[in-house]
Amino acid sequence: MNRILFEAAERFNLSTSSAEDDIYERVWKWEDDPENQLKKCQSDEAYTVSPFLGIWNGEAFVYTQKSASLGIWDFAKLLWRYGTAPLRANRLTKEVINRFLRLYEDPLFPWVSLTDAVRVVGLDTVTTKTAESLFKQRGMWGEFAREIVQASTRVNYAQHLSAIHSLESLVCLATEGAMAVRGGNWQMFDAMIHEATRDVRLNTSVTAVEYNSDGLYSVASTSPHSSDIEHFDDVIIATPLQFSGIDINSPSARLPDTIPYVQLHVTLFSTPRALSPSAFNLSGSESVPTFVLTTLQPDEDPGDDLEYGAGKAGFFSISVVKKGRNPHSLPPGRPERIYKIFSDKRVDDAFLARILGVEEPSSESCERDENEDPHRFCGLDENDVSWIHRKVWHSYPFELPRVTFEELRLGESLWYTSGIESFISTMETSALAGKNIAKLVVNEWVKSPETEKTEL
Ligand SMILES: Cc1cc2nc3c(=O)[nH]c(=O)nc-3n(C[C@H](O)[C@H](O)[C@H](O)COP(=O)(O)OP(=O)(O)OC[C@H]3O[C@@H](n4cnc5c(N)ncnc54)[C@H](O)[C@@H]3O)c2cc1C
Structure with a gap:
């Protein structure tokens, strides 16, 4: 499901590895001994003796797996312990991901309202109920859900099936094709931002955004050595507003709710x-x-x-x-x-x-x-x-069940990406929110009266 990130890695020539290879390189390969990696790896006790993964409940390991990918024995063990639940959950995950991918495409993209887009692709059926109620409704509630799916919602979101919405729980199972950029995923975003602008200001905090009568926004910022006020046509807030320390003064704006x-x-x-x-x-x-x-x-x-x-x-x-x-x-x-x-x-x-x-x-x-x-x-x-x-x-x-999501447009030319984090919280979805808003902004510029006049 990481379409934007995958494209970014390709576009910026970043070397990637599958999640499995990434683990091998970081954990089992000894960096200082390239000549002898394989030999060392094979003699490494973590590789040959320890299981790769175990699910611990505070008393016992309820599940262990020998390697990163499901080998034939691990797969057989999974089916033996959990019956067909893993296969049914996998089918449901694929169905949900296919619906999600429609958010990237015509005729939906770019969507003006995430709430409406979610409804159109039919994902409201899974965002409005907890994972526990979905798994119960589908007859899949049992040890597989409580052990495997819940371990996954805990490691990915520190949340449990009784409260997390079911879409987010299924996202945790969508690990097929997972990959990592060698040297760190941050390189994708670093490359994106440097391609977009030369004016990257690290260690600079925006402190206030104010709507002016001339239709522009004043943006106040501060860095260790200076403070600044600049004026912009559009402002996109790309961080959870409640933790940002940004004071917004725009009488007609509807600010996002503070959420846990x-x-x-x-x-x-x-x-x-x-x-x-x-x-x-x-x-x-x-x-x-x-x-x-x-x-x-x-x-x-x-x-x-x-x-x-x-x-x-x-x-x-x-x-x-x-x-x-x-x-x-x-x-x-x-x-x-x-x-x-x-x-x-x-x-x-x-x-x-x-x-x-x-x-x-x-x-x-x-x-x-x-x-x-x-x-x-x-x-x-x-x-x-x-x-x-x-x-x-x-x-x-906390990915609680929701019917509505924060608006992308908080006010005239004032935009917000982080509402998508209550829908699905990942690097990919936040990148999608950014791409979607960028397209909406450009569309507005293209059809604005000033542009129309220029075109005439
Ligand atoms: C421990 C951890 C593990 C995670 N693991 C994964 C994972 O495996 N896969 C995955 O897809 N997602 C993961 N996530 C979630 C992922 O990091 C977020 O979904 C993603 O970073 C959101 O991107 P963003 O650009 O919207 O926000 P952020 O990445 O939070 O970026 C917002 C930026 O805005 C800056 N900022 C804040 N306030 C101001 C201000 N006033 N002025 C200027 N700048 C400001 C912040 O410093 C920050 O750099 C993880 C998150 C955490 C914390």
Whole structure:
């Protein structure tokens, strides 16, 4: 479904890899040893022994998979455990994606109202109900939904089937053909913006947008060394307005509602250790999967409680994002893994100690306030955790069932892309919203009285 991103990668000659190859390159290939990659990869215990993926519910792994793509044995296991539910969910996902793709094409594109466009393509039937009610309605509610689909909505959106709308839950299953740009997806957007303009202003914040009687907008901005006010015909706000710090003064504009967003804690850390089997109730001879997704236990029901968080599992996912050698270790070059944790709370040292199977630091050495350096950890030994970085994101809206979506046009020549994040929150859909608005703006310029006069 990543049509715009796929085209951008091609257009800007960015080298891409399938999601599977990307994982191989980042996780299993040793960067410093190109001659010997395959040999090392094959002897790497993560490749040969650990399952690739496991779904943990806080007590046990309810599902494991040997490799990134579904091999014949994994596929057979999936069908054995879940019956035909995976196949039916796959069919439903394809049907929904086909409807979604109509938003890119004539006669719908460009759409003036996302609400209307969603209705025309028939996706309102899935945005207006929770995933749980859709799966129940289609007779697909059961372990497949609760374990596999829910693990997927948790890792992608930190949300549960009881509250997330069913379209977003199906988007989580649409992983076919997933790809990544080598070196980072950011390069696509960097190339797009540099192609569009030479006037890229980093570290500059827009602080106010004001509609003037001459029909232009004054846009106030500030950067570390200056403040500015400039005038524009059209203004496109391409970030969730509620977090932007932009003050909008346009009497006729209808501003988007403030909506609840997920606060996602992302923690990256480097360690020479593997995850401890005992922290995951495995025997000492078993290895923890490279990707640990999580789900709820059968007796957990978050309902529509947006504060429920990760529940008994304690986090949404832990994955190895890279392996390499630490140039700062003693002696230099110690093999280490960089892990990424998605959680609803700050990952503290006690949690890290538990999953790494090392001694918990004493609580006195770990007192801290919320504004502390995100790179700091206190009681853990540098031989257990050599580096850490924490960041809290307003990552996505809570994707609650909706009948209507924010208007693209907030007022005369004032546009807003981020309403689409309540429909489907992805890089692709936000790019689609941007492309759609760009086309609407151009269409208006082309048919404006001034242009008509010039043309005459
Ligand atoms: C941890 C995490 C993981 C994710 N994983 C995925 C994924 O795997 N796949 C996927 O498709 N999507 C993923 N997403 C969602 C994806 O990042 C968003 O859907 C996408 O970034 C939205 O794009 P955008 O351009 O609308 O907004 P953003 O990417 O948020 O860009 C908005 C920009 O506006 C800037 N800005 C804000 N206020 C101002 C101001 N006042 N003045 C000037 N600039 C301002 C911000 O600094 C930011 O650079 C993830 C999000 C998070 C947080």
